[in-house]
Amino acid sequence: MFITLKPHKPHYENVPFEIPSSWEWTTINTISKSILYGVSESAKTNGKYRLLRITDIQNNSVQWDSVPYTDFDENKAKSYLLSDGDILFARTGATVGKSYLVQGLTEEAIYASYLIRVQTYDAVLPQYVKFYFESGYYWEQIEQGSVGVGQPNVNGTILGNLHVPIPPIHEQFRIVSELSKWMGIIDIIEMGKTDLQTIIKQVKSKILDLAIQGKLVAQDPSDEPASELLKRINPKAEFACDNGHYTQLSDGWTVCRLEQVTNYEQPTAYIVNSTTYDDSYLTPVLTAGKSFIIGYTNETAGIYSNLPCIIFDDFTTDSKKVDFPFKVKSSAMKILKIHKDIEIDYVAMFMSITRLVGDTHKRYWISEYSKLEIPIPPKAEQKRIVYAAREIFTQLDEIMESL
Structure with a gap:
């Protein structure tokens, strides 16, 4: 069936933007021969029809082999059978507004109740409507039209x-x-971007590996050996110039335990009292994990300021160097001070690539992590390593930012 799209200029006098004279402003209702909610059926391992759900739609695609089945009344099922060119719309939950264009169906399938199916008239390409469902203007309307306190939703009338x-x-x-041509190019670029980001992360890790193996910068025979440096830190301690983990230490390097060059402090005095954060407040609240700064507080008491330091998550063994005053989220952390004769950035590099993974309910610093052996280069070489790593990381970060 074909429809003729008639001008709606009187109804759409306040249009959001100008369109060519041969175009028309209309509504999804006008261009659709059907807008229909899905069925409330239980998913099964076997059945007559595939039952497509919101969760089966990921990144504009469906892995049909993993879509469950359902048994549904054959006479009723006819109204809900999917066909190529149907557009499915998520009407509730975190993915409200997400859409999927059905293409390449090989099995009979119906769709679940949290989806709405849109079938367009022949005068309107479903592929065009699908691109519209990806546009910024479409998402502006969805955000304005979504309702619900707990879960946002958009019903068939709003759609x-x-x-x-x-x-x-x-x-x-x-x-x-x-658009299909350009989207294909963009997908290739995005895939390459993701691959490049992965490569850059791997390069950074390799740089750090080379750094702690004495292979990042040249050695200088005139540098004071690290053993002399460590003897000044602790005259009674015994240090190795070789061991099972570092069997080919560079000249002048020595191995010691982390606890021999660090002091730790419990964070109890610096735990934030209120988690009512606001970006306008001055003091950051930290965690040693990926999120790092989890918010800002206006509390003025109990701010840690003996800087720089390293914060260490006692459960995950994540760590971060910190050079600004802060408070902490919880007690699941150690605050580490590195001996003044050891470059904190060098220790931070070692810790950033040295993780212990195991029981997440176990505290690691005292029992295991502090006992880890760290290869220590001469003081002057520590500085050269830190400088070289920073230079390389800056260039890699610039590449990342340009992607």
């Missing part, structure tokens, strides 16, 4: 009333063709 600009059918074909 049907969304405004959509429609070009002539031949121009729709040209638009879909051009």
Whole structure:
């Protein structure tokens, strides 16, 4: 069935943006022969129909082999059978507004109740409508129309009333063709970007490996050996110039335990009292994990300021060097001070690539992590290593930012 799109200029006088004279502003209702909610059926291991759910749709694709089945009344199922060209719309939850264009169906399938199916008239390409469902203007309308205190949702009425600009059918074909070409190129670029980001992370890890093996910068025979440095730190301690883990230490290097060059402090005095954070407050609240700064507090008491230091997550063994005043989220952390004759950045590099993974309920610093052996280069070489690593990391970060 074909429809003729008639001008709606009187109804759409306050249009969001101008469109070519051959285009028309209309609604999803006007271009759709059907807008229909899915079925409330239970997923099963076996059945007559595949039952497509919101969770089966990931990154605009469906792995149909993993989609469950359902048994549904055959006479009723006819109304819900999916066909190529159908557009499914997530109407509730965190993914509200997400859409999926059905293509390449090989089995009979129906769709679950949290999805709405849109079937367009022949005068409107579903591929064009799908691209519209990806546009910024579409998402602005979804955000304005979503309702619900707990879970946002958009019902069929709101969906049907969304405004959509429609070009002539031949121009729709040209638009879909051009967008498909560019989206394919963008996907290749994104894939390459992801690969490059992974490579950069691997390069950083390799740089740090080379750093603690004495292979990042040249050695200088005139440097004071690290053994002399460590003897000044602790005259009674015994240090190795070789061991099972570092069997080919560079000249002038020595191995010691982390606890021999660090002092730790419990963070109890610095735990934040209130988790009512605000970006306008001055003092950051830290965790040693990936999130690092989890918020800002206006509390003025119990701020740690004996800087620089390293914060160490006692459960995950994540660590971060910190050179600004802070408070902490919880007691699951150690605050480490590195001996003044040891470069803190060098120790931070070692810790950033040295993790212990095991029982997440176990505290690691005292029992195991502090006992780890760290190769120590001469003081002057520590400085050269830190400088070289920073220079390389800065260049790699610039590449990352440009992606």
